[in-house]
Amino acid sequence: MSQSSVTAFPGSAPPPPRRESEFLSETGRRIRDEVRELIPTLRANAGDGEKIGALTPATLKALSDAGIFKLTLPAEYDGTALGARDITEIITALGAGDAAAGWLAVVSTATRNSLAYPQRLVDEVFRDIATWEGPIIIGASLLSPVVGKARKVDGGWMISGKWTYGSGAKHTAWATVGLDYTGEDGKPRRAMALLPREEFRVLDDWHVMGLMGTSSNSITTLGEEGFVPDYRVFDLAEMPPRLDALRGRYEGLAFKFGMVAQMLLVPVHFAALALGMAEGCLESFTEQAKRRRPFNLPYPTVADMPSVQVAAGKARAAINVARATIHGYADELDRRTLRGEDFVPPDEPVITMDLIWAINMLAQAIDALQMTLGSSTVALSNPIQRYVRDIRVLATHGALRLEPMAEINGRDILGLEPFMNMPI
Numbered sequence: 050m051s052q053s054s055v056t057a058f059p060g061s062a063p064p065p066p067r068r069e070s071e072f073l074s075e076t077g078r079r080i081r082d083e084v085r086e087l088i089p090t091l092r093a094n095a096g097d098g099e100k101i102g103a104l105t106p107a108t109l110k111a112l113s114d115a116g117i118f119k120l121t122l123p124a125e126y127d128g129t130a131l132g133a134r135d136i137t138e139i140i141t142a143l144g145a146g147d148a149a150a151g152w153l154a155v156v157s158t159a160t161r162n163s164l165a166y167p168q169r170l171v172d173e174v175f176r177d178i179a180t181w182e183g184p185i186i187i188g189a190s191l192l193s194p195v196v197g198k199a200r201k202v203d204g205g206w207m208i209s210g211k212w213t214y215g216s217g218a219k220h221t222a223w224a225t226v227g228l229d230y231t232g233e234d235g236k237p238r239r240a241m242a243l244l245p246r247e248e249f250r251v252l253d254d255w256h257v258m259g260l261m262g263t264s265s266n267s268i269t270t271l272g273e274e275g276f277v278p279d280y281r282v283f284d285l286a287e288m289p290p291r292l293d294a295l296r297g298r299y300e301g302l303a304f305k306f307g308m309v310a311q312m313l314l315v316p317v318h319f320a321a322l323a324l325g326m327a328e329g330c331l332e333s334f335t336e337q338a339k340r341r342r343p344f345n346l347p348y349p350t351v352a353d354m355p356s357v358q359v360a361a362g363k364a365r366a367a368i369n370v371a372r373a374t375i376h377g378y379a380d381e382l383d384r385r386t387l388r389g390e391d392f393v394p395p396d397e398p399v400i401t402m403d404l405i406w407a408i409n410m411l412a413q414a415i416d417a418l419q420m421t422l423g424s425s426t427v428a429l430s431n432p433i434q435r436y437v438r439d440i441r442v443l444a445t446h447g448a449l450r451l452e453p454m455a456e457i458n459g460r461d462i463l464g465l466e467p468f469m470n471m472p473i
Contacts (some may be wrong), residue, residue, distance in 0.1 A: 050337070068378065070153065070380055072133070072134040072135075072383040073134050080116060080131075083115045084115060084142040086184065088142065089144055091108060091143070091147040092146050094107055095159050096429065098261070099261040101262075102256075102262070102341050103219040103264040104149060104150060109182050116128070116329070117150075118154070118184050119157075119178070120135075120157070120158055120303075121176070121303040122164075123299035123304065125299065130161075130299060130303040130304060131302060132302030132386070133379040133382035133386075134376070134383050135302075136314075136318055136321075137288045137318060139324050141328065142325060144323065145325040147262065148443070149263045151260030152322060152443070153217050155319055155338050156216045159354030162288075162292055163185075163186050163225075163290065164299070165291035166243075169280060170280055174222075182220075184221050184458045185222050187223070188291045189215030189225070189226050189227075190210075190226060191226070191229060191241055196227035196239070196380070197212060197242075198229055200230065201230070204274055204278060206230070206242065206282050207277075208277055209270060209275070209404035210226070210269065215251075215266055215268050216263045218255075218266040218268055219264040228240040237286040240285060241288070242277045242281055244270075244275070247278075248275055249268045250269050252269060256443060260442075278458075284430070293308060302383060302386060302387070305387070306391075309391050309393065309396060309397055310391050310392055316400070316404040317375060317379050319404075319448075320407050321372075321379070326439060326440050326443075327368050328368060329432065330415045330432075331418065333432050333433050334407075334421075334422055337426075337431075337433075338350065339351075344350050357459075360417055360421040361418075367413070367414040368411065370407070371411050374403055374404065377408060378404065395461070398461065402454050408440075408449060415436050419433050
């Protein structure tokens with residue numbers, strides 16, 4: 050029985066051994082274990098990453114060397130095309146070290162979709178894939194309520210706008226941006242355009258309370274407008290069949306998922322990131338509690354306080370429940386995919402709700418650990434305060450907010466008309 054999946058916290062009895070998932074591949078296990086070895090380095094660099102609003106060069110190189118930004122690319126493009134459980138465990142390990150690094154790993158899993166473009170564009174986007182450090186392509190304001198504008202000209206489009214939340218903007222070679230335009234029938238349409246690094250500007254506007262190292266800056270064209278040739282602009286309605294056509298085109302589990310499964314991979318991996326943050330926070334909490342003395346109670350260490358023991362017990366239970374949920378869905382994604390099956394559309398909001406609930410449960414556990422340990426955790430040198438801030442930002446992401454997803458599920462439970470999820 051392998052015990053490499055057991056999370057051990059200093060000074061505590063380890064949980065019962067867990068078997069490695071049957072869906073964890075040798076490649077996935079290797080990359081996960083490489084990341085686990087990097088956790089001290091990731092934590093040490095995280096503070097500097099917050100100061101510069103991006104991953105530090107050392108972190109960026111370490112992640113690139115480990116193949117973190119190519120987890121869903123096929124071997125033809127220097128990737129590993131991993132499945133759900135593989136990526137889930139890798140992301141969790143990253144979250145324990147630096148959530149910003151894990152966040153960029155999650156959003157980089159969408160790089161797979163770029164292979165759906167015409168071959169000429171694919172060749173351009175991936176020409177530097179073997180040597181590029183960081184994500185090769187990012188997205189900004191693709192499905193937002195407000196996107197950029199496009200107008201047709203000879204040979205292409207003139208586009209303008211400010212595209213927000215471009216995670217990895219300072220590191221990427223390409224950016225994908227959302228556009229509104231008027232179709233030939235006079236009706237409003239949605240499109241996306243691809244811009245190479247030399248055709249967009251990164252704004253200095255990512256000043257936030259957490260996940261500061263993700264470089265989720267806004268981008269704009271270099272001038273008031275920018276020209277994009279026709280072959281780099283797509284109507285969003287074209288993308289679902291293009292993405293579906295990727296299924297089975299390359300070797301690797303990443304190219305076997307159905308359309309609903311692909312949608313579910315996103316909340317699974319973000320929940321895995323939250324899980325890593327909670328595991329890292331409990332590890333830091335345990336280490337600090339064993340060496341600190343209480344402020345106003347006669348215990349030899351904080352760890353001897355019953356209230357601290359209760360907080361630790363509750364936190365571990367929250368982590369265990371969340372882990373079971375996240376791993377269960379990751380395994381089911383791989384299981385169905387290997388059988389050639391997909392989920393059905395009504396599954397998506399139900400499973401997403403479960404995962405968002407897990408994220409919020411983990412956020413509450415992290416908050417409780419900080420409050421229990423006290424004022425020492427507010428120092429910027431203390432990793433616990435970063436877990437608190439980072440998971441709060443993660444949980445406020447539009448696709449991961451608890452109340453809106455609960456409303457979507459509640460409408461279904463009560464037999465009310467569902468909302469459309471995509472603004473296409």
